Amino acid sequence: MSGLYIHIPFCSSKCAYCGFYSIPSLKRKADFLEALNQEIAARKGDLHGEKVGTVYFGGGTPSLLKEEELETILKTLHDHFEIDPEAEVTLEANPDTLSLDYLVSLRKLGVNRLSIGIQSFFDEDLKYLSRRHDAQHAQDCLLWARAAGFDNVTIDLIYGLPTSDADQWNRNLDRFFATGFPHLSAYALTLEPNAILTKQIEMGKVLPVNEDDAVRDYEILYRRAEENGFQHYEISNFCKPGMHSRHNTSYWFGVPYAGFGPSAHSYDGVSRQWNGSSLERYLEQPRQGLPVGDSGLRDETPGYGRVEKEILTPEQRYDEYVMLRLRTMWGVDLSAMKQALGARFSTYCEKNAQPLIEQDRLSRKGDVLYLTDQQMLFADGIAEALFW
């Protein structure tokens, strides 16, 4: 089954570490919603009638949308795509936008999985990241989520923070495991070139980041996850058995999906398309009388405005296959690769894997190449060594 992704580009304000495309103002929300619903309708044929197994509202902050706005988007999706009644419907939410009433209404709309950007259960960390909620509110909204009937909840945490030490990171994890929720995404703090935090550090205004802290916290993370019965199923993702994100996992397995909204990507199994990272340009299309998301449109400026498209060569498909699968606990299955891409690629991969296995940088069980928790720290370099 395929997937649908809806990108909501608005946030209440910009977090210091954020390198994503997001707009810290709701001024153009009504225009955006109109264009988004038009784009969904215009691209109803994108999945060729294939059933949809996952719907994902990402951002930005999708929980800034009102109940009736989300209801309209869901209705448009249902009108134009065949969505499985058992589909996983995820919505990313930030604690400062959540209340018990709002969570109850999300559940009624059919949202059955919440991804909450907690980031830390400690005020000094949240302040450093310039998040809009405090530790108490982080705890409260998890209680409200449970009370509203959400069992399938994932939270995001950030580690490697200079405001935290190993003991505090352990206490952060204690608080997550105490919730009983089945999924955790944990990311090392990275300094994005365009992020406010990067500039603040350069100017000496806030504490610098030490990479060794992230390695220390990562080792604590995978050990604690295992002790608590969580599977480390992707570099940054941990879950109770069977509770992985179906939507994100389908990206790693090359399942087709259609993405809507500025900066959203789509994949049809052969080519990748994406909308530019500009709300202004996204809104211009209907005003010019052109259907939003018409894949016939091309822009001279890559990355901005209308749909861009890239047809993947077999070699690019091989590189993606290696890069995405190696990040997961399922690894690279050489016989599945042979079937999907051909013997030329699986033979090449096996040959290049051998020296890495001998150097203990990569592991092999039967036909499957995979990374241990420790080896995952160097996943990018190992994938590169296997690239075409």
Ligand code: SF4
């Ligand atoms: S809420 Fe997320 S997308 Fe929005 S500014 Fe913060 S990190 Fe960026």
